[in-house]
Each structure stands twice: as structure tokens, then as C-alpha cells.
Amino acid sequence: MIRASVRGLDEALPFVDAVAATRPEMRPVQQAAAVTPARPIGPSSAPRKTAAAPVAASKPRANAVVPLVFTRLETPRDNTPISDIYARYRSQRIEIAGAQEHPTPLVESIAMASVAPPVPSGAGCDDLRLPARLIEEGDLSEAQLETIIMAHDAHGRDLPGRMRLDDDQTKLTRADDDPNARAYRLGYFLGDGTGCGKGRECAGLILVNWLAGRKKAIWVSKSATLIEDAIRDWTDLGGSPADIQPLSKWKPDQPIPMGDGILFVTYATLRSAGKCGTTRLSQILDWMGEDFDGVLAFDEAHAMQNAAGSEQGRGVKPSQQGLAGLRLQLAAPRARVFYISATGATSVHNLAYAARLGLWGQGPEYPFPSREGFVSAMEAGGVAAMEVVARDLKTLGLYTARALSFDGVEYDVLEHALTPAQIEIYDAYAGAFRTIHHNLEAALTATGVNDASGETNASAARASAKSRFESTKQRFFNHL
Missing domain, CATH: 3.40.50.10810 (Tandem AAA-ATPase domain)
Known part of the structure; x- marks a missing residue:
């Protein structure tokens, strides 16, 4: 390998030639001409190709589009209440073949669970088709498929x-x-x-x-x-x-x-x-x-x-x-x-x-x-x-x-107890903002937004000033 610094292509050319001279010459591979055999005069001894055996029907591939098959339930399911507010959710009117349950349990309100949807009419069911893997692998859960149906x-x-x-x-x-x-x-x-x-x-x-x-x-x-x-x-x-x-x-x-x-x-x-x-x-x-x-x-x-x-x-x-x-x-x-x-x-x-x-x-x-x-x-x-x-x-x-459903969910209350010094600092800042709030109208009068009687001369400016004050106060205490 040659390493050199050059200032242009003209200076690089001798180095390229030197490297090329050390490489073996590449020649195309000569292939023998194919000889076409003459057709035999007598009958061929090779057996004739037999008729192809019938191909068995293959199982639909996972990506194959298949009908979304479901069974209608004339008598609706009763979804079991799990509290005074919610009932466990499951499809009340249909059973979808091969569908997977939703990854997380679902609920609906007691009022909604007390009634059932109608049985799907079946009109246009020929259009209800999806890739098989979406159903088999649960990419669309039973509850989601019910919504689509x-x-x-x-x-x-x-x-x-x-x-x-x-x-x-x-x-x-x-x-x-x-x-x-x-x-x-x-x-x-x-x-x-x-x-x-x-x-x-x-x-x-x-x-x-x-x-x-x-x-x-x-x-x-x-x-x-x-x-x-x-x-x-x-x-x-x-x-x-x-x-x-x-x-x-x-x-x-x-x-x-x-x-x-x-x-x-x-x-x-x-x-x-x-x-x-x-x-x-x-x-x-x-x-x-x-x-x-x-x-x-x-x-x-x-x-x-x-x-x-x-x-x-x-x-x-x-x-x-x-x-x-x-x-x-x-x-x-x-x-x-x-x-x-x-x-x-x-x-x-x-x-x-x-x-x-x-x-x-x-x-x-x-x-x-x-x-x-x-x-x-x-x-x-x-x-x-x-x-x-x-x-x-x-x-x-x-x-x-x-x-x-929040069934099985646990939570803990994380309480931060303020020290007396922190309470004193918080109260001091709250008192400062209270003073500003009590004197805000006077500041608006001094700047000409309000007249001497307290009536506004510029309602948009007054609303903007109050909005800026409240948003600044919220940002300050969020940082505090």
C-alpha cells in the first residue's frame, strides 16, 4: 500500500500507475461452446414425464386476506358488574372466530352495560375481510374487531x-x-x-x-x-x-x-x-x-x-x-x-x-x-x-x-413535608403576589388603561395585563 500527499491529479497519476503495475492482468474466462446433441433416431429410453399429482389445498398464509367470521348471539351476554360504577366488558351480541382478548381488561359503565346492541344484520358481510395474521396474532383484539363489525x-x-x-x-x-x-x-x-x-x-x-x-x-x-x-x-x-x-x-x-x-x-x-x-x-x-x-x-x-x-x-x-x-x-x-x-x-x-x-x-x-x-x-x-x-x-x-379497567392497579401517596423554612419562603412570595394583586387596578389607572373612576379605556389592554399577571404567577409558583 502506498501513502503519499499530493496537490492534484497530475501528481497522483504516477502513484496510481505504480500500484496498477503490481496487479495481475485480468482476462475474461473462456467458456467452451455448448454442443447440441443430435436427436436420437431410435425411441428414447428415458421414461415419459408422468402426470402431475393433484396439489393439496394449502393452508391460508398469515398475510392472506380471510373473511371476518363471527357467530351471532340471539340472547345477549350479561356483563358482570365489578363495582357500583363499572361492569366487565365483553361483546354481548357476537362471538368472533379466532379473536384474541384485549391485552388489558375493559369495562363499561353500569348504565351502558344494562342494554345490549342489536344483532348485526349481516348485510354486506362479504366486504368484511382482513389479513388473517391481524386476527390470529391479536393485532386487532376482540373488542376492536367488534367495533369494526x-x-x-x-x-x-x-x-x-x-x-x-x-x-x-x-x-x-x-x-x-x-x-x-x-x-x-x-x-x-x-x-x-x-x-x-x-x-x-x-x-x-x-x-x-x-x-x-x-x-x-x-x-x-x-x-x-x-x-x-x-x-x-x-x-x-x-x-x-x-x-x-x-x-x-x-x-x-x-x-x-x-x-x-x-x-x-x-x-x-x-x-x-x-x-x-x-x-x-x-x-x-x-x-x-x-x-x-x-x-x-x-x-x-x-x-x-x-x-x-x-x-x-x-x-x-x-x-x-x-x-x-x-x-x-x-x-x-x-x-x-x-x-x-x-x-x-x-x-x-x-x-x-x-x-x-x-x-x-x-x-x-x-x-x-x-x-x-x-x-x-x-x-x-x-x-x-x-x-x-x-x-x-x-x-x-x-x-x-x-x-x-383499573382492577389490580395499586398506588401510593408520595407526600413531601415542607420544613418551617420552606413554609416561610412560600408565605413571603405569596404575600408579595397578594400585594401586587391588590394594587393591580391602581397600576392600570396610572398607566391610563383605566380612568379615574375605575372604568376601562382599553378593554383589550386591561384583559391582556390581567392575563399576563396570572400566567406569570402560575409559572413562578410552578418553579418554586
Whole structure:
């Protein structure tokens, strides 16, 4: 090996030649020409090839797509209460062949356990197919598979009557005799708590429809960073990371060139518009197409709360974010809407956007004549009324809500006893902030924010000053 320092290629050339001279010359290997044997004159002595034996049917590979087989239980299971509040959860209406239990025991409230969902109708069961390994290896647990089956069954039904969308695109009017009216597909609400795998269930539902040929889906979520969670859940089920693309990848006035795939949208992006007046909503609808029948999933759906406003107190106007989500689901009548929120039935405003559950509408089939009537009645009824709504939705096969069991969980209280010196320091700082708080109005008057009578001259400046004071106080004591 030669080591030398050179200042250019010209100086390096003699060293390269010296190394090359020491190497043996490489020559191509000469191959003998193949001799083609002459065809024999007499009959060949080699036995003729016998007919191939029939191949036995092979066992389906783990990655092979198989039907999701389940047995219907005409008599529902009774889920056993484990406390005054919760009952142990297990599917009450179906037994899924080969399914694994959820890794952690699940529970549901006593009120929800007291009723059972309907038996799945079986309509469209040919579309219920998944890779075998997802079932055999427990990548989708029994509880998660049940959600997929129940949501698939709900998506096989329509809202009563035919509907016409108003000019504002936020309300449906029943018009059975109108030839231009459309039938709207029922949605499904998943209210599982943290740890139940809501993202995995959403990805599983999209996969079922993907394998059935519906390879366009929309996944709406709260923030752009959650696309990483969506990609993780999708790839865990065998999908490709490239299948999920964010809407923010394209400008509002650009057409979306993606063919098949999952479009990831945030609620903030959904309500935005471009400089040319084009909206993100119209951009999404153009990509979906007029007859879109794929999954439209609203993850963290409570971000659309206040879609109907509020009539309490001075009233609250409908939020633009809620209205944007409402317009998206109403503009796609055949979409398979899938609401996901752990706080779905805690407030009436967390259901005011759920226009595809059949909670309101014209006709005797609907319990309330309008969304405003539903919100008003639920606000008057309080938590008890919301509990009744959740139970009724479960009996209709449109809602489920499970949570992780804390059975067997132990905890200890870690108490830090303050010394007299620490208490003295804390009290001194608390007294200082109390003095500032008592003199805050005087400081606002001295700076001209308030006039001499105490009335404000600049409400925004006053609110900003108080907000800064309170946030500074919280940060200080957190550090202390």
C-alpha cells in the first residue's frame, strides 16, 4: 500500500500507475461452446414425464386476506358488574372466530352495560375481510374487531327518508318526493377511552373498506403532529406509510394529485381558505368525487363542538371549526362517517355535530325535529339526559364506549413535608403576589388603561395585563 500527499491529479497519476503495475492482468474466462446433441433416431429410453399429482389445498398464509367470521348471539351476554360504577366488558351480541382478548381488561359503565346492541344484520358481510395474521396474532383484539363489525353494519343502513341540503350546507331538509334528494348513510360513534386503541380501530375500519375496493379515505384529526400516530396505526396493520398524505402538502388552489390513499386533514386546515378564495373544503370534495363512499373519520371529534351554538346565557355563535366539519359530512351523503371521541356523551355540544346518527330530523322516525331542539332539550336535561341518549344509541348499534379497567392497579401517596423554612419562603412570595394583586387596578389607572373612576379605556389592554399577571404567577409558583 502506498501513502503519499499530493496537490492534484497530475501528481497522483504516477502513484496510481505504480500500484496498477503490481496487479495481475485480468482476462475474461473462456467458456467452451455448448454442443447440441443430435436427436436420437431410435425411441428414447428415458421414461415419459408422468402426470402431475393433484396439489393439496394449502393452508391460508398469515398475510392472506380471510373473511371476518363471527357467530351471532340471539340472547345477549350479561356483563358482570365489578363495582357500583363499572361492569366487565365483553361483546354481548357476537362471538368472533379466532379473536384474541384485549391485552388489558375493559369495562363499561353500569348504565351502558344494562342494554345490549342489536344483532348485526349481516348485510354486506362479504366486504368484511382482513389479513388473517391481524386476527390470529391479536393485532386487532376482540373488542376492536367488534367495533369494526358494528360500524360496518351501521354503514350498511341509511337515515330515514331522502334529504336535500340547504344553501348554507349545514342543514338537511327531508324531501322524499324530490327526485334530486339524496339518501344519507348512517354513521357510527366510537367513545372508547384512552388505551383502548381508537386509532387502531379507525385504521382497521379503513383497511376493511380498502380491501373491499374503497381505497380513498379521509382522516380528520386535531393537530398535524397526530399524523405520526395515524401512520403508526396504519403500518401496524400492514399498510404503507406512503398511503397517508397530509392535505397541507398542497396549496388550497391546487388539485390533489393523489389517486388512492388516506388524506390526513386537521380541523384548523379544514376551516381555512386560500388567497384566491378557494376553500380547503371544496378542495377535499373535488378529490373525494361526487359518489365518494369511503371512510370519513373524525378523530378527536369533540373539536367540532359548538357546531350548533348555545342558547344558554347570552348565547354562543356556532364555531367555524364545527361548521366546517358539519359541511364536510353533509356534502358526502354516501360517506361512511366514523366519529371518534372519548368525551362524546359528556356534553350536548359534543354531539351537536353528529348529524349522521339520526338524532334529529323531520318525520316520526326521529326523536327531535331539529338540531336546535335536540341541543335545547339536552341542555335542560343535563347529564342524565345525555346518559339516556348514549344508551339509546348503543341499542341502535350506533355507539360504543369502553375504558381500561383499573382492577389490580395499586398506588401510593408520595407526600413531601415542607420544613418551617420552606413554609416561610412560600408565605413571603405569596404575600408579595397578594400585594401586587391588590394594587393591580391602581397600576392600570396610572398607566391610563383605566380612568379615574375605575372604568376601562382599553378593554383589550386591561384583559391582556390581567392575563399576563396570572400566567406569570402560575409559572413562578410552578418553579418554586
